[in-house]
Amino acid sequence: MSPTRKGLLHGVIAYGLWGFVAAYWKLLTHVDPVELIAHRALWGLGAFLILIAAAGQLQALGAALRDPRALGVMALSATLLAINWAVFVWATISGHLLDASLGYFINPLISVALGTLVLRERLRRLQWIALALAACGVALLTWRAGQVPWIALVLSTTFGAYGLVRKLTKIEALVGSTVETVIMVPMAIAYLALHGGGMLASGDAGTIALLAGTGIVTAVPLIFFTSAARLLPLSTVGFLQYLAPTGQFILAVVAFGEPLAQDKLTAFALIWIGLGAFSLDLWRESKSHA
Numbered sequence: 001m002s003p004t005r006k007g008l009l010h011g012v013i014a015y016g017l018w019g020f021v022a023a024y025w026k027l028l029t030h031v032d033p034v035e036l037i038a039h040r041a042l043w044g045l046g047a048f049l050i051l052i053a054a055a056g057q058l059q060a061l062g063a064a065l066r067d068p069r070a071l072g073v074m075a076l077s078a079t080l081l082a083i084n085w086a087v088f089v090w091a092t093i094s095g096h097l098l099d100a101s102l103g104y105f106i107n108p109l110i111s112v113a114l115g116t117l118v119l120r121e122r123l124r125r126l127q128w129i130a131l132a133l134a135a136c137g138v139a140l141l142t143w144r145a146g147q148v149p150w151i152a153l154v155l156s157t158t159f160g161a162y163g164l165v166r167k168l169t170k171i172e173a174l175v176g177s178t179v180e181t182v183i184m185v186p187m188a189i190a191y192l193a194l195h196g197g198g199m200l201a202s203g204d205a206g207t208i209a210l211l212a213g214t215g216i217v218t219a220v221p222l223i224f225f226t227s228a229a230r231l232l233p234l235s236t237v238g239f240l241q242y243l244a245p246t247g248q249f250i251l252a253v254v255a256f257g258e259p260l261a262q263d264k265l266t267a268f269a270l271i272w273i274g275l276g277a278f279s280l281d282l283w284r285e286s287k288s289h290a
Contacts, residue, residue: 007231011240014224017217019247022092022100023255024217028210029093035198036214037086038188041181043215048178051219060175065182073169078180080162084155091151098258101248102141103155105271108241108278109134110160118164126281133274137267144263173226239279 001009028036052061064070091100109131115121123131141149166176192198199207229237249268252258 003231007228008236008240010224011228011232011237012243014221014228015240015243016247017221017224018244020251021217021221022088022097022248022251024210024213025089025092026256028207031199031203031207031211033086033090033093034191035195036089036211037082038191038198039211040085040214040218041082041184041188042192043212044218045178045181045185045215047215047219048174048181051174051223052178055174057172057175060172061178064171064175064179070169070171071179071183073165074171074176074179075183077162077165077169077176078183080158080165081180082184084158084162087151087154087158091155095256095258096151097248097252097256098260098264099149099151100155101245101252102149102268102271103152104159104245104248105242105268105275106134106138106152106156107159107245109274110156111163112278114160114164124281124285126277126284130274130278130281133270133277137270137274140263140270141267173229174222177222239282242275242279 025036052058064074088100091097112121112123112127113131116123138149138153141152169176171179192200196202199211203211228240232240253260
């Protein structure tokens with residue numbers, strides 16, 4: 001298999017897993033969302049440490065943990081990631097996966113907006129059009145529902161800000177993810193201790209096994225993603241990222257039976273058209289540098 005085909009396969013697997021991971025969280029609707037995040041951090045750390053050791057990056061991890069500046073930046077990214085995890089898990093088990101998928105469809109456009117505001121990057125014409133269409137979609141939802149679509153906006157802004165913070169660090173992806181979980185784990189342990197161990201103490205064997213599996217659910221997509229990012233052009237990875245919210249959208253409507261009202265479908269359509277313009281701009285830019 002050629003490196004490009006291998007990269008495409010790994011990218012599809014990574015984003016496919018991220019797209020359908022909501023089905024896993026649905027199996028744990030009887031567990032408090034905050035406890036789920038605590039377990040995700042706890043078991044995720046175990047999985048990441050195994051990966052770090054297998055990749056021979058223990059020395060790099062130690063260096064990152066001894067760097068006060070890096071730890072400060074990673075504490076911020078860990079906070080943003082924990083908020084993102086918590087809102088996504090809550091949205092999934094509370095019947096709001098459609099709103100979550102909307103957030104991840106908007107996310108690339110939020111990242112562009114943050115790049116403009118914070119990094120002073122200049123937007124091209126199609127990027128402005130994409131942002132305007134996404135803003136119209138959000139405005140339509142706000143007007144029809146009488147409230148801001150906070151789930152979508154929190155997910156898109158926290159993950160966009162997370163990507164920006166990670167962009168400002170020079171820490172390798174796997175090492176950075178491990179440092180973030182190291183930062184989360186003390187709070188996770190404290191939460192579980194304050195709640196008498198949570199499901200570890202009172203749950204059945206099936207629930208405990210599913211909780212332990214959150215480490216695998218967290219780590220495995222990242223393995224395939226890092227491989228894809230290494231083998232593929234950034235523009236191709238940019239196209240693949242739409243697979244995740246597409247999977248969430250399909251799960252929400254087909255598997256979970258969430259209602260898709262006309263106004264919400266119209267908002268999605270505006271955002272999809274905006275993403276089409278955004279993708280066309282990415283394609284043109286990649287061609288101009290080819």
